[in-house]
Amino acid sequence: MLKKIDHIGIAVKSLDAAVPYYENALGLKCEGIEEVAEQKVKTAFFSLGGVHIELLEPTSPDSPIAKFLEKNPHGGVxxxxxxxxxxxxxxxxxxxxxxALINEEPKIGAHAKQIAFLHPKSTMGVLTEICQDGEGGCSCGH
Amino acid sequence: MLKKIDHIGIAVKSLDAAVPYYENALGLKCEGIEEVAEQKVKTAFFSLGGVHIELLEPTSPDSPIAKFLEKNPHGGVxxxxxxxxxxxxxxxxxxxxxxALINEEPKIGAHAKQIAFLHPKSTMGVLTEICQDGEGGCSCGH
Structure with missing residues (x-):
C-alpha cells in the first residue's frame, strides 16, 4: 500500500538558478545537494509538510533529465x-x-532509497516512481 | 509562508479512464468529483498523507487543460x-x-478555495498555484 507522496521530481536547467527561487521566493530550505551518478543528475532537496521537492539538473547530455529538458526547455515536473x-x-x-513497469526490480536512487519507475503509458502520462527507504538509511540523514 | 503542498494537478483526457487507475492500481480513494465551470474542467480528488491529487478533465476545447493536452496528449502534471x-x-x-503573477488577485477555485497562479516563466517551467481555504469552507466537506 502506498504510504504518502514521497517527492515531486522537477527537472531544471540549473540548480544555481532554481535553488534561489525555491529558497527566497517560496521560502523553502534546501536540505542538501547530492549527485546520483547512475541517473546522471545532481539533485537539490527541499521539504514541505513531509513531502520533498527534488530538483534535478542533468550532469550529462544523455541524462534522462537532459532529454526531458529538450522537450521542456524551461523545466517542469x-x-x-x-x-x-x-x-x-x-x-x-x-x-x-x-x-507497465520500467524497472521490474528496484534499483538504488538518491538517499540510498530503493526506487522503481512505472511507464507513463500506463499512468496517464505521469512518470511515476515507487520508492522505499533503504535498509539502515543513508549517510546524509534523510 | 507556505504551509504544505496542497495538491498536484494532473491533466487527463478522461476521468472515466484515469479514476480506475488511481483507485484500483494505486489503491487511492476518490473523494469526489466536481465541475469547476470557470476553469472549464471536471475534477476528481484523491488524498494521500494530506496531499491531494486533482485529476483534471477538460469540459471544453478552450479549457486550459485541453490546450495542455494538445501538447501532452497522454496527460501529465x-x-x-x-x-x-x-x-x-x-x-x-x-x-x-x-x-510574475498570472492572477494578481485571488479567484475562486475547486472547493471554494482562493487560488492564484504564478507564471511558469518565473517558476522554472512549473505552473504553480498558491491557495488558501475559503472562509467557511465549502459544501463538499473539504
Whole structure:
C-alpha cells in the first residue's frame, strides 16, 4: 500500500538558478545537494509538510533529465514518487493490475532509497516512481 | 509562508479512464468529483498523507487543460499547488521577489478555495498555484 507522496521530481536547467527561487521566493530550505551518478543528475532537496521537492539538473547530455529538458526547455515536473513500505509487493500488485513497469526490480536512487519507475503509458502520462527507504538509511540523514 | 503542498494537478483526457487507475492500481480513494465551470474542467480528488491529487478533465476545447493536452496528449502534471494561510501576503511577497503573477488577485477555485497562479516563466517551467481555504469552507466537506 502506498504510504504518502514521497517527492515531486522537477527537472531544471540549473540548480544555481532554481535553488534561489525555491529558497527566497517560496521560502523553502534546501536540505542538501547530492549527485546520483547512475541517473546522471545532481539533485537539490527541499521539504514541505513531509513531502520533498527534488530538483534535478542533468550532469550529462544523455541524462534522462537532459532529454526531458529538450522537450521542456524551461523545466517542469518530471515525475511523482510514492512511498511504499513494501516496494516489491507494490510492483507485483501494479503488474497484476496491468501497469507497465520500467524497472521490474528496484534499483538504488538518491538517499540510498530503493526506487522503481512505472511507464507513463500506463499512468496517464505521469512518470511515476515507487520508492522505499533503504535498509539502515543513508549517510546524509534523510 | 507556505504551509504544505496542497495538491498536484494532473491533466487527463478522461476521468472515466484515469479514476480506475488511481483507485484500483494505486489503491487511492476518490473523494469526489466536481465541475469547476470557470476553469472549464471536471475534477476528481484523491488524498494521500494530506496531499491531494486533482485529476483534471477538460469540459471544453478552450479549457486550459485541453490546450495542455494538445501538447501532452497522454496527460501529465499540469500544476503544483501550495497552501498558504495568507494568500494575499504570499502574492505580495512573491511579486516583490520578482515572480510574475498570472492572477494578481485571488479567484475562486475547486472547493471554494482562493487560488492564484504564478507564471511558469518565473517558476522554472512549473505552473504553480498558491491557495488558501475559503472562509467557511465549502459544501463538499473539504
Amino acid at each position: 518530471h515525475h511523482l514518487a510514492f512511498e511504499s513500505s513494501d516496494i516489491r509487493g507494490e510492483l507485483a500488485h501494479l503488474k497484476e493490475k496491468g501497469v | 499540469h500544476h503544483l499547488a501550495f497552501e498558504s494561510s495568507d494568500i494575499r501576503g504570499e502574492l505580495a511577497h512573491l511579486k516583490e521577489k520578482g515572480v
